Amino acid sequence: MGKRKALIAGNWKMYTTVVDGCRLALDVANACSDFDDREVLIAPPFTILSEVAHVLADSKIIVASQNVCWAEKGAFTGEISPVMVKAAGGSAAIVGHSERRQIFGETDELINNRLKGSLAFGLLTILCIGETLSEREGGQTLTVLEDQLRKGLASLTATDMANVVVAYEPVWAIGTGKTASKEQAQEAHAFIREIIGEIFEKSIAEQTRILYGGSVKPSNIDELMAQIDIDGALVGGAALDAESFGRIINYK
Ligand code: PEP
Numbered sequence: 503m504g505k506r507k508a509l510i511a512g513n514w515k516m517y518t519t520v521v522d523g524c525r526l527a528l529d530v531a532n533a534c535s536d537f538d539d540r541e542v543l544i545a546p547p548f549t550i551l552s553e554v555a556h557v558l559a560d561s562k563i564i565v566a567s568q569n570v571c572w573a574e575k576g577a578f579t580g581e582i583s584p585v586m587v588k589a590a591g592g593s594a595a596i597v598g599h600s601e602r603r604q605i606f607g608e609t610d611e612l613i614n615n616r617l618k619g620s621l622a623f624g625l626l627t628i629l630c631i632g633e634t635l636s637e638r639e640g641g642q643t644l645t646v647l648e649d650q651l652r653k654g655l656a657s658l659t660a661t662d663m664a665n666v667v668v669a670y671e672p673v674w675a676i677g678t679g680k681t682a683s684k685e686q687a688q689e690a691h692a693f694i695r696e697i698i699g700e701i702f703e704k705s706i707a708e709q710t711r712i713l714y715g716g717s718v719k720p721s722n723i724d725e726l727m728a729q730i731d732i733d734g735a736l737v738g739g740a741a742l743d744a745e746s747f748g749r750i751i752n753y754k
Pocket residue numbers: 513515671675676677678679715716717718736737738739740
């Protein structure tokens with residue numbers, strides 16, 4: 503099988519308000535050619551989802567929320583529903599980002615609920631997983647990845663997987679300037695693909711896109727994308743700069 507269609511995703515985290523966010527979105531759109539082999543996604547803060555989606559309406563860029571609730575509506579203060587994401591012009595969501603897990607205490611079970619809800623309403627959903635530095639140093643990387651993956655994907659069907667993207671984001675590499683080497687990333691991605699094959703079947707694993715995230719920059723994107731099991735990138739810091747993100751999108 504040939505390589506899967508790549509996905510380059512920019513997570514703006516808690517940065518940008520309406521004017522700078524719309525400017526950045528326009529600049530990113532201008533950096534995109536009419537690609538056949540890759541897609542681009544932007545996850546702005548909730549407060550400007552709708553404005554960014556409006557600015558990008560004539561582009562192929564996918565607009566995503568940085569997190570999403572499982573329910574359509576209800577008493578969930580501080581949450582955003584998949585229906586709200588869609589009404590604002592979004593068509594995708596991120597769940598399980600390490601900042602949600604580490605700072606806000608989100609568990610695998612909660613993240614699994616978010617993922618299921620997001621899929622039920624038709625959103626392309628990026629499930630983030632990744633080990634901490636102490637877990638890596640303790641030789642637990644693969645065990646942690648398998649555990650997060652099995653719990654994160656629990657009770658999903660093979661059909662659901664068509665709308666799931668997995669992002670491998672080693673926590674020690676996020677926002678630290680430390681990138682996993684291409685060999686470390688490839689090893690983790692191949693392992694993730696193997697486990698997806700065990701949970702579902704090999705053909706599903708072959709179709710599933712697995713992104714790498716953790717200090718992706720213009721200087722390392724080409725070698726990461728050259729790895730057989732790396733199908734794209736989830737980019738934080740460098741996604742806030744149109745020139746850097748533009749270079750990442752245009753990886754060779
Ligand atoms: C992220 O936010 O998912 C991320 C990988 O951040 P950074 O690129 O800044 O490490």
